[in-house]
Every structure is written in C-alpha cells, then in structure tokens.
Amino acid sequence: MNFTRRNRTFTALGALAMGFSALALTGCAPASGAAIEPVTEVRLGYFANVTHAPALVGLSEGLIQDALGDVALQTEVFNAGAAAIEALSAGAIDATYIGPNPAINTFIQSGGASAHIIAGATSGGAALVVRDGIDTPDDLASSTIATPQLGNTQDVALRSWLADEGYETSVAGDGDVNVTPTENAQTLTLFQDGKIDGAWLPEPWVSRLVVEAGAHVLVDEADLWPDGDFPTTVLLVRAEFADQHPEVVDELLKGHIAAVEWLDENADEAPSVINAALDDATGKTLDDAVLARALENVTFTVDPAAATFETLVDHGLAAGTQKKGSIDGLFDLRALNALLEKSGAETVSAAGLGADR
Structure with missing residues (x-):
C-alpha cells in the first residue's frame, strides 16, 4: 500500500516521543491581574472519517493522552464542520480536527479572533x-x-x-x-x-x-x-485556549505529530487500527477493500499546505458560500516548527498568513 504518496515532512520524528520542554504557542500573557486556572482537561473534536485518521490513531493508540500527561483528554465526534465550529466558538471544545473551509469561515466571521490552525493533518482524499x-x-x-x-x-x-x-x-x-x-x-x-x-x-x-x-x-x-497537494483536514485550536494554555497546546501538538508519524511508519497495521477506532466511535467498520482504497488516496502530514488557502478563499467567494474577509493570521505554526526543528525534521510554512517562526 502506497500510504504516503507525497510525504515530505517526516524524516526524523522519533525523538518527539521523548518529551520536549513546553513551547509557547503564542507568547500571549494573561491580562494584567487576571489569574488563569490550571487546565485539567483538553476537549478535542474530530470526525469518524479516514481523513481524520491522525485523530483516530492518536486516540486509539493513546498517543495524544500520553503527550498530555496528567491533563485529561475528552473527545467529541462530529458529523459536520458547522457543528464542530459551533462547539468551538461556544467554548464547548478547545480544539478540533476539521476541514480547511470551516476553519477559514470561523476565522473570517470572527475577525480573526476565534481560532488558529496549528498543524495540518491530512492531504488529498x-x-x-x-x-x-x-x-x-x-x-x-x-x-x-x-x-x-x-x-x-x-x-x-x-x-x-x-x-x-x-x-x-x-x-x-x-x-x-x-x-x-x-x-x-x-x-x-x-x-x-x-x-x-x-x-x-x-x-x-x-x-x-x-x-x-x-x-x-x-x-x-x-x-x-x-x-x-491540497488540505483535507487541519488541527484548529480555540484562540483563547491557546493564549491561556500554550504549554498544553504544545503537548497536544506532540501527540498529534506522534499520531501522524505512527501512520507513516505503520502502513500495514494502520487499516486494522483505524477500523477498530471507527468501530469505537460509530459502532461500524469499513469493508477491507473500501478502507484499502481510501488509504491509497490520502497523505498524512503536519504541513497544512498554507499556500493553498488564498485559493480556497477565492473558491468560497466564487461559490457564494463564504463572506469576504482577511485570513492574515489564520496560522500559528511556531510551536509546531519548534518541535519539528528539535527533532531534525523539515519545518513548514504559514505562507505569509500567520506566524511560523
């Protein structure tokens, strides 16, 4: 099975499981005099789809929870992007795996205040x-x-x-x-x-x-x-949560990277793990032929393909499904790139649409 047709990112990620020091995602400090309560859990959304396999594997293999340590992981399965964005905007979840267009929409509608893309997850499919x-x-x-x-x-x-x-x-x-x-x-x-x-x-x-x-x-x-190359799934985090708990978002990123690395290195085992995770989430599994074909058409990568997002905005405007607005600042890839650099892996670009250094 050609599991990663265009994998350019993962050349040396094994060190990520060894535990890095916390890296600030935004560098934002609490408002003067405001006390931030220590976070005890992260609430993560995802879809029960092959294109969300990094979430499926990260949860079923315990990679995300292991990275979070003593911070509990709570999850919610969504069927559509609008529902996930509604939950994120309401503060019901802290981060979610989601398609690029819903991420663009919430960023534009909130004037850039709602959320940031902190990593890619899946390309193609x-x-x-x-x-x-x-x-x-x-x-x-x-x-x-x-x-x-x-x-x-x-x-x-x-x-x-x-x-x-x-x-x-x-x-x-x-x-x-x-x-x-x-x-x-x-x-x-x-x-x-x-x-x-x-x-x-x-x-x-x-x-x-x-x-x-x-x-x-x-x-x-x-x-x-x-x-x-085009993005199918990204990892989106609520801006307020990232500002208040950058070290926890950093740990979430470690678990996400470990999940994508696992998919890259375990192509033979991946179908059974993904199917078991789908069964846990929905009570249903995929036919082996369906799953094998689906996996041939996706690439799992932490690169969000930021350079494609201006085109995605143009498409949404032309389709009449999106409001006009800027996506400058949509990406914050600083913590991701710090982790990649530390492991010796290639870093990724925000394409001028946010921070990546």
Whole structure:
C-alpha cells in the first residue's frame, strides 16, 4: 500500500516521543491581574472519517493522552464542520480536527479572533464520483450532485470546479447542476437508489460509492492542485485556549505529530487500527477493500499546505458560500516548527498568513 504518496515532512520524528520542554504557542500573557486556572482537561473534536485518521490513531493508540500527561483528554465526534465550529466558538471544545473551509469561515466571521490552525493533518482524499453514463463534464447538465454540507470543503470544491466548466449553481439548489448538500450515509443510499447522479466527497465515502455502489471517479481533486497537494483536514485550536494554555497546546501538538508519524511508519497495521477506532466511535467498520482504497488516496502530514488557502478563499467567494474577509493570521505554526526543528525534521510554512517562526 502506497500510504504516503507525497510525504515530505517526516524524516526524523522519533525523538518527539521523548518529551520536549513546553513551547509557547503564542507568547500571549494573561491580562494584567487576571489569574488563569490550571487546565485539567483538553476537549478535542474530530470526525469518524479516514481523513481524520491522525485523530483516530492518536486516540486509539493513546498517543495524544500520553503527550498530555496528567491533563485529561475528552473527545467529541462530529458529523459536520458547522457543528464542530459551533462547539468551538461556544467554548464547548478547545480544539478540533476539521476541514480547511470551516476553519477559514470561523476565522473570517470572527475577525480573526476565534481560532488558529496549528498543524495540518491530512492531504488529498476527495473526488467527484458519478453514475454510469456520465463520462465528461458536459454530461453533468441538469444532473443532481451531492456534497456533505453547504459551504464545507467539498461543497466549495464542487461549486468552484463546476463554475470553471461553465455551469452555474446556487446555494438554493437550482442552476445548471443541482448541488444538494446531503449527509454522507444518505448520499450513498440515494446514489444506490438512483436518486442522485453523483457526489463530491471525502474518503472513505468516495471509495464506498465506488466499491459498494458502482460509481466511477470523474474528477480526482488532486488533479486540480499543483503536485496534487491540497488540505483535507487541519488541527484548529480555540484562540483563547491557546493564549491561556500554550504549554498544553504544545503537548497536544506532540501527540498529534506522534499520531501522524505512527501512520507513516505503520502502513500495514494502520487499516486494522483505524477500523477498530471507527468501530469505537460509530459502532461500524469499513469493508477491507473500501478502507484499502481510501488509504491509497490520502497523505498524512503536519504541513497544512498554507499556500493553498488564498485559493480556497477565492473558491468560497466564487461559490457564494463564504463572506469576504482577511485570513492574515489564520496560522500559528511556531510551536509546531519548534518541535519539528528539535527533532531534525523539515519545518513548514504559514505562507505569509500567520506566524511560523
């Protein structure tokens, strides 16, 4: 299994498990006279998806909890980015694995005050899959195509690509192509019943429609990006939590890096560990063929591919799913890069959209 097609980051991460000194994420101090209570737990959100495998492995192998030490880890499973962002904004969770577009949206809507991306997690693993009889973009006229949620990363990617192909879409669902935001499991059923013509989805749902429902890939999103690199999942932390507890966020990062390293080094064992974690989270596992295919299409990396985010903003604006605003300051990669430097690994760039040194 080609588990990391374009892995550029992990060359020397073994030392990360040895315990580094705490590294401040932001350097922000509490307001004068304000007492910050010691944190006793970290509340972490994630999705039960293959594209969130660093979370699945980090939890099931105990890597994140080990890094946190005496700080307890509480987790919550989300089905969509909007729900995770709502919980983060309300202070119900402290950090979450999430797609890039919801991260962009909360940052813009809050004027940069809500959260920061502190690491990447997954690249790749999204595609437009369609029924028999649709073989070219021209065949999509008057079709119905599903996405996971209005304004989510795959929804924006589909609308942007359709616009490039000369199609008009609407957030109301009408247009030359009917884009219908639909929960992923329902999308599979609707496709099997012939009620939709295709879907732009993340893994493992791409592979489920291909293996279980006879769909074929019309567009692999990797083909639309330079070198095939585009972010699917990032690690987002609530700004207030990071400001008040940088040392705890640093420990969370250590566990996250250890999880991505584990995936890089244990390709043969990874499918069974991921499936067991999915079973724990949802009570269901994936077919072996589905999981194997899904893993071939993703790369796990701490690099958030920050250079792609201006393009993602442009796509969201063109799709009508995003407000105008600046993403300057979206990234804070200083703690991540300090850890990478300490282990001798290659550092990553914020592409001018935040701090990385």
